[in-house]
Amino acid sequence: MRLGVTLGSMRRIVWRWFKRLALAAGGSIALGLAIFVVSGWTAFGQRASGERRARMERSAQWQGGAFENPQPLWNDVWGSMTGMLSASEHTSPSAPVPTEPVDPARFQTPPPSGLRVTWLGHSTTLIEIDGRRVLTDPVFSARASPLTWIGPERWYAPPLPLEKMPPVDAVVISHDHYDHLDQPTIAAIKDWKTAFVVPLGVAAHLEYWGVPAERIVELDWWERTKVGDLEIVCVPARHASGRTVIDMNATLWAGYALLGTKHHAYFSGDTGLFPGMAEIGEKLGPFDVTMIEVGQYHRAWPDWHIGPEQALIAHRMVRGKVFFPIHWGLFELAAHGWTEPMERALAAAEKSGAVIVSARPGRSVETAGTPAFDRWWPDEPWTPGERDPIVSTKMGGTAVGTP
Numbered sequence: 001m002r003l004g005v006t007l008g009s010m011r012r013i014v015w016r017w018f019k020r021l022a023l024a025a026g027g028s029i030a031l032g033l034a035i036f037v038v039s040g041w042t043a044f045g046q047r048a049s050g051e052r053r054a055r056m057e058r059s060a061q062w063q064g065g066a067f068e069n070p071q072p073l074w075n076d077v078w079g080s081m082t083g084m085l086s087a088s089e090h091t092s093p094s095a096p097v098p099t100e101p102v103d104p105a106r107f108q109t110p111p112p113s114g115l116r117v118t119w120l121g122h123s124t125t126l127i128e129i130d131g132r133r134v135l136t137d138p139v140f141s142a143r144a145s146p147l148t149w150i151g152p153e154r155w156y157a158p159p160l161p162l163e164k165m166p167p168v169d170a171v172v173i174s175h176d177h178y179d180h181l182d183q184p185t186i187a188a189i190k191d192w193k194t195a196f197v198v199p200l201g202v203a204a205h206l207e208y209w210g211v212p213a214e215r216i217v218e219l220d221w222w223e224r225t226k227v228g229d230l231e232i233v234c235v236p237a238r239h240a241s242g243r244t245v246i247d248m249n250a251t252l253w254a255g256y257a258l259l260g261t262k263h264h265a266y267f268s269g270d271t272g273l274f275p276g277m278a279e280i281g282e283k284l285g286p287f288d289v290t291m292i293e294v295g296q297y298h299r300a301w302p303d304w305h306i307g308p309e310q311a312l313i314a315h316r317m318v319r320g321k322v323f324f325p326i327h328w329g330l331f332e333l334a335a336h337g338w339t340e341p342m343e344r345a346l347a348a349a350e351k352s353g354a355v356i357v358s359a360r361p362g363r364s365v366e367t368a369g370t371p372a373f374d375r376w377w378p379d380e381p382w383t384p385g386e387r388d389p390i391v392s393t394k395m396g397g398t399a400v401g402t403p
């Protein structure tokens, strides 16, 4: 009996402490979540409504309340979890990255060839094409994140700060992931007298952040717009979108073909390999330069990001002449060594005989002829493609050869 009383009171004490701890833990999580939601609120963006929403629902890509790829993305969930455990020890640079600060005066002289590319890291690129300037996926913040104090941090300051940017004719945005659509950047450039070209659904974010509606051109795949004599075609990509856990694929993702009076350029956006790339080449190629993503891949999610070897296959499928690898060298977003995307792209280009361009962030290159090769990154350990290939699914044998 006495033992029963002791056990009973002990149980009550333990239960009381358990409740207190649970309340404290729950309270901390709720508080953390509240801080996250409040501080990220503006950057999360906004859903489309009215006619914009109605247009999205009419799109062939719209299925069951969200956008979908013709070849849906396959994920190896277990592989994604265990993949992080075997991450490279060189996922980010251990020494300052050699960049080239841009002297804006260089843009006063048009490129003699008519086509010049200035890569600013990751997917941010200034393209001068036949007298027009296009800025792709401008990300100038310290982090690719909705929050200023947490999230992937950039490895170097923008080689060309926004305030020194020459006037651009169009800003094109591939999709709404944070490393491509940066709210503070958009807020900083919202008054630029430029066209903002975006895929379906992304206009709502831009309007919410202050870009005048009349400056935004929202396109579905294969739709096009004209900026002066430059034609911009929104082309399919195989990827996803979303800025929170509740807006997965609520907006469309895309690549772009820039059709100047003399030159054609292709910008892949984020993409896995997909059969429709051949159609892009047939309809809009050949391209004088292709800017295709090579980094932030993993074999457990091979349809989200194409990987270096398949980027060379894509280059051939869209009928590219000169290959300019992008989507690497600024943020740590995957488990591979930070120089690996470019090392593997180089090896694959050599194998296939493709012309590959390399220029440190901030250096401008004309892609005509054989541009000087700039091996600006340090030698670091990396895993060759044969040992860890990225193989997109559902290609149905349509890829044009191997890299």
Ligand SMILES: [Zn+2]
Pocket (backbone or CB within 6 Å): 175, 177, 180, 239, 240, 270
């Ligand atoms: Zn993305």
